[in-house]
Amino acid sequence: MTKNSTSINEVSDDYDITQPAPAALVESLRAFGYSLRTAVADLIDNSISAKAKNVWARFEWDGKHSYIVIKDDGEGMTEAELVSAMRPGSKSPLEERSPKDLGRFGLGLKTASFSQCRRLSVVSKTAKCSSVSRCWDLDYINDSHEWRLLKRFNPPPLHIAKETLDGAGTVILWEKMDRVTGNTSHDDNNAYKRFLEAIDEVREHLAMVFHRYLEKPSGLKMWINGRQIEAWDPFLKTEKATQELPPTKLLCDGQYLMVTPYILPHQSKISKETHKNASGPQGWNAQQGFYVYRNERLLVAGDWLGLGFQKEEHYKLARIQIDLPNSMDSEWQIDVKKSRAKPPGYLRADLRSIGKLAREHAVQIYRHRGKVNARKSSQDHIFLWQQKVRYGKYFYSINREHPLIAKVFLDVGRDSIEPLLKMLEETIPSAHIMITSSEEPEKIGAPFEDCTYDEIKPIIESLYFSFLSSGCTKEDAFSRLIALEPFNYYPEFIETFKNQIEGE
Ligand SMILES: Nc1ncnc2c1ncn2[C@@H]1O[C@H](COP(=O)(O)OP(=O)(O)OP(=O)(O)O)[C@@H](O)[C@H]1O
Ligand SMILES: [Mg+2]
Structure with missing residues (x-):
């Protein structure tokens, strides 16, 4: 043993070594607050970082034995890389990442998976090596009181065996999904219905979060249970009546970020179906505001970022794109789940004026009919x-x-x-x-101001x-x-x- 290292049994006058208790820490790692959809999105981040062109997700219903498989055709991992990837905290958040990497914390694969299931198996293959596999079984960790990463699975992951990895790629398997299906039986129709609804939610979420990857002609393709996911573009960029306002470049941490406001068309300028579809997963009103992207991956889908604006029906046509590189993660306080981004204080004034301008444009478009109605009105104005x-x-x-x-x-x-x-x-x-x-x-307020x-x-x-x-x-x-x-x-x-x- 070298002079500087200290084994667990070694006694030092200067410090104690207190290893995290595996069973307790594992339960805490489960409590990051993911939903099924954000957890699946976190796995797909990894597939994209590994340059996958295709991601196939399979959600199989079998009561408490239900499982989810996510397979990609990315670069895959060697055995050493896989073992390292399975370790919670596999990379330091301080490490510089390649500009296209969607990761930051070295945690997502584990925290996202454990938030939904008690057994995570990964099989991976690079172009040069044969496939390798490892498994975290939380019950086994609890029983053994050690971070034992399984090399041989018992029972063997039959569901993975169905997936073949021809060239390179990675397969992730979630079993014992206590947070998704719990202890339900195969014949529980209500639970089955909830499972199907959850699949729809995941589909909708992925269509939104990764829309910029899915929109590219030779970009990413994703499937859930054989059905391809179509991109959901919050800005309706292909509609003629959508207005794109001039973008603004803002200096942040020595680099530029881009802010581009879009004013969506008035209802009367698009088809009923387009209007309904454009409302998005949370509905028209909730989807207004800033859309924060990190390396083109959506983190925040419609939020006024605490800049003092309310979500109001008549501003609903304002959606503003913010593009961040991954080097601004700490400035914007990106979280492990990639579902939060908070602008640094010194950008608030600029973002506020961009927001205000977009809102003014949006209300003009929204008023379109209101104005006509007001003009059409034959009534004289009534004053109190x-x-x-x-x-x-x-x-x-x-x-x-x-x-x-x-x-x-x-x-x-x-x-x-x-x-x-x-x-x-x-x-x-x-x-x-x-x-x-x-x-x-100038200090006299207007009515209802x-x-x-x-x-x-x-x-x-x-x-x-x-x-x-x-x-x-x-x-x-x-x-x-x-x-x-x-x-x-x-x-x-x-x-x-x-x-x-x-x-x-
Ligand atoms: N599908 C995959 N294909 C290839 N490598 C992968 C895949 N999934 C994970 N990895 C490897 O495992 C590592 C750990 O993944 P994990 O999601 O835990 O952390 P991260 O992506 O580095 O950061 P974050 O916590 O921000 O997601 C990744 O950095 C990557 O090297
Ligand atoms: Mg990750």
Whole structure:
């Protein structure tokens, strides 16, 4: 033994050696918070890093004996590489990676697999060597209290034997999938249905996360149970009506990243099917915002990145692409699951102004119909406050014909509310308002400024139903709403409301 190394049995006055307890650590490695779809995506990252052109996934239902196999035709691993790859923390996150590598932490294969199953087997073959295999069985680790990586599997992985590796490639097998199928029996129809739904979710997720690889003519091809996965492009780049705004280059950690906003077309400019498909896995509203890619692999699919913007229906057409190289991982706090990216503080102001611009464009497109409706409306605008002159002096009064006031009169009786209205009219701080608006006009807020749709919706709803109960048709009620101050400034809110009502 060399002078500097210390065996477990060796006693030192300076330190103790405390090896992580295998059984306990394994359970912690299972708790990174993957879902089935993010876990499968993590394996496919590895296939792409290994230059695979094809990935075949098989989800086989057999109750608690169900299993998942993922096979690729990448470069594969030699025996030494495989043993190293199976080790949790196989590479240091600080190590420089090739620009096309999708890995960072040396953990994904293990953490993703253990999050879903208790038995992970890998068979791999390089062009020059014959195939090699290894298996982590968590129950065996628990029983042996040691990180024993199995060379011979017991029982043998029959499911893998069905897969042949002709040239080079890798096969991953997940068995004992306690987190996916649990202890269900083969005949449990509900569990089977959930399994099929999970496959659909995985398919949808992979179509989105790897769309840029799948879109390339000679790029990656993926199959699940024999069905090829088609790319899902969040930006509808092939649609003529999609607007691409000029990209911005931002300097980050000595390198440039690229930000490209896309404004998706108004519903009326694309087919119904395209519109439905473009809504994405989480739906139109949730899918707005920034899309962060790392080496063209999607990490974050529609998020305003904590820049102070809300997800609002009328901004839903704004989707903004951010392209990061893998050398910015620590600046952007990329996590093991590759599902988080947080912009560094010094980029926030620039990203905010790009976001704001994209949102302004998006609301213009969204308003398209709202504006037309507002123009079509034959109603005169109705105001809540009216200016009156009494004995040569100005007073402000509340319009008793305003639909909201008329509704309150009906609901609680005019006599009980009239004293409050009178008090409001007599005590409105008009002098104060006048001084502020002449001295600091830019500091006077506009009606409902910075309010979200959800905050305004109850008011719109109440007005809408009072119009209906006073005998208006639905169409009339919508055009009266648009003519009503301050909604005449916010036709998009009425448009959103209309869409919701019509969708019910
Ligand atoms: N399908 C595969 N083909 C070839 N090599 C693979 C494959 N899967 C994993 N490997 C090898 O195993 C190593 C460990 O993979 P793992 O996913 O655990 O970590 P990583 O990809 O390096 O980093 P991260 O934790 O960020 O995913 C990889 O670096 C790669 O060398
Ligand atoms: Mg990986």
